[in-house]
Amino acid sequence: MNELIKKLCESFGPAGREDKVRSLIIGELEKLNAEYFIDTLGNLIVTRRNQGAKKILVAAHMDEIGLMITFIDEKGFLRFIGIGGVLKNILPGMKVLFENGTTGVIGQEKIKEPKEFDLDRLFIDIGAENREEALKKVNIGDTAVLLSPFSLEGNRITAKSLDNRIGCAVVLEAMKRLSSLPLPNEIYFVFTVQEEVGLRGARPVSYRLKPHYGLAVDVTRVGDTPEPEFKTGVSLGKGPAVKIKDSSVICHPRVTGLMIEVAEKNNIPYQLEVLDRGGTDAGAIHLTREGLPSGGLSIPCRYIHTPVEMVDLNDVENSVLLLVELLKQSW
Numbered sequence: 001m002n003e004l005i006k007k008l009c010e011s012f013g014p015a016g017r018e019d020k021v022r023s024l025i026i027g028e029l030e031k032l033n034a035e036y037f038i039d040t041l042g043n044l045i046v047t048r049r050n051q052g053a054k055k056i057l058v059a060a061h062m063d064e065i066g067l068m069i070t071f072i073d074e075k076g077f078l079r080f081i082g083i084g085g086v087l088k089n090i091l092p093g094m095k096v097l098f099e100n101g102t103t104g105v106i107g108q109e110k111i112k113e114p115k116e117f118d119l120d121r122l123f124i125d126i127g128a129e130n131r132e133e134a135l136k137k138v139n140i141g142d143t144a145v146l147l148s149p150f151s152l153e154g155n156r157i158t159a160k161s162l163d164n165r166i167g168c169a170v171v172l173e174a175m176k177r178l179s180s181l182p183l184p185n186e187i188y189f190v191f192t193v194q195e196e197v198g199l200r201g202a203r204p205v206s207y208r209l210k211p212h213y214g215l216a217v218d219v220t221r222v223g224d225t226p227e228p229e230f231k232t233g234v235s236l237g238k239g240p241a242v243k244i245k246d247s248s249v250i251c252h253p254r255v256t257g258l259m260i261e262v263a264e265k266n267n268i269p270y271q272l273e274v275l276d277r278g279g280t281d282a283g284a285i286h287l288t289r290e291g292l293p294s295g296g297l298s299i300p301c302r303y304i305h306t307p308v309e310m311v312d313l314n315d316v317e318n319s320v321l322l323l324v325e326l327l328k329q330s331w
Contacts, residue, residue, distance in 0.1 A: 001173055001316075004028070005157065006150045008165035012099050014066025014083050014143045015197045018042055020099075021062040021165070025191055028172050032179050041193055043205045046175065048187040054331050055186045057211035058323070059202055059281040060167035060218065061195030064160065065305055067096060067124070067144045072135065076128030078104070081119065083143065084196030085305050088119050094307060095147040102126055102137045103147060148307035155237070155313045162309035164195070166299055167217040170316060174323040184330040195281055199248065202281035206288035213255060213293050213331050214285035216243075217323065219311070220273050220298035232275065236300050237312040239269030240319040243296030246275040248283025255295030262325045268318050273298050297323060 013021035022044050029036050029046060036046045044062070065084035072078055082088075092108040104126035111117055124144070128134035150159040157166075171189055188209050192201035195218075206214065220243070222228070224235035234241050242259045243251050263270040273296070286294035299319050302310040 002152060005166060005169045008168055009150050009159035009161050012145055013062055013064055014145050015063040015194045017099065017143055018062040018193045025168060032176060039205055041201055041204055043193055043201045044191040046189040048183055050183060050186040053184060053186045055211040056331060057188045057190060057206060057209055057214045057285060058171060059190045059192050059216050060171045061164045061192045061281055062168060063193055063196050064145060065196050069138055069140055069142045072131050074131050076130050076134035078124040080124060087305050090306050091122055096124060096144040097147040098138055098142055098144045146307040156310055158308045158310045160307045162301055162311050163219045163304050166219060166311050166316060170319045170323060171217055173320045177324050178327060183327060187327060192281055199281055199284035202284040206285045211292060214282060216280040216282035216296045218280040218298060219301035219304060221304055222300045222302055225302060234271050234273050234300050236302060237314055238271055240315060240322050241271040241273035241298040241300060243273045243298050246279050247277050248279025249286050249294060251295040252293035254293050258329060259295060259326060262329060263322055266325050268322050
């Protein structure tokens with residue numbers, strides 16, 4: 001599973017440009033002879049059919065945060081905007097990667113006061129001597145992602161885009177373990193697009209599939225670092241979190257109750273998650289059509305939206321176990 005996580009994290013896939021990630025996942029699906037299709041927006045939908053049974057939608061988003069080029073000056077420096085929740089304070093000095101393989105480094109203009117610091121004071125240097133040379137490599141509207149190597153130290157993984165490639169890996173691994181088992185429900189495993197820019201992929205796919213229940217598999221913030229910005233009881237290494245609430249959804253008690261019941265019955269460690277900020281695909285899923293009961297299975301993650309996001313492999317494995325046991329249940 002570690003090799004799959006590495007390949008997923010190292011794939012290029014900012015919101016709206018998830019093609020490479022989707023192709024990688026399709027390669028895994030074909031090993032399982034899974035039934036799948038791609039919708040108009042680019043969501044990848046895998047179906048485990050069970051006619052007449054309840055329909056369960058399990059969603060994990062493929063996209064990551066990124067940057068988009070808005071202007072190229074005469075000296076060949078690139079100006080950009082963020083795609084998703086880019087943390088501007090971590091950008092100076094970072095390396096970035098464009099889809100065509102071009103790399104660059106983020107530089108910063110001189111500022112006199114900290115309040116002057118903003119994205120419009122930053123630029124990307126791709127080593128071009130002028131605008132004409134830069135245009136041979138990149139153009140307006142091209143996208144880039146933060147460039148950072150995958151690393152495994154003990155049980156801790158650090159990499160870019162663990163938000164939410166680790167969720168994709170958990171769903172894929174659960175699918176593999178369930179592939180030969182009969183299931184009481186009809187399951188739609190959906191790898192969604194454009195979550196980082198407003199949960200955009202989950203909304204139309206939920207409308208199309210008309211599920212009875214929804215579950216988003218995504219990362220969540222932790223509160224176990226010194227003086228954390230977000231006060232939360234979730235920690236790395238203590239198991240997956242059962243989402244209770246974030247700014248996009250108050251999870252349905254039917255779903256959270258079943259998750260807790262399954263975790264306790266199978267001796268799977270779990271935590272409870274309440275966030276005052278942030279959201280997942282569950283925020284879009286639960287408002288589909290007349291509304292549907294939804295929840296979230298959250299993987300604890302440090303340093304979200306940085307190039308060195310961190311997860312614990314024990315949490316990852318227990319997330320797989322919880323998802324597998326959950327989908328064996330009759331909802």
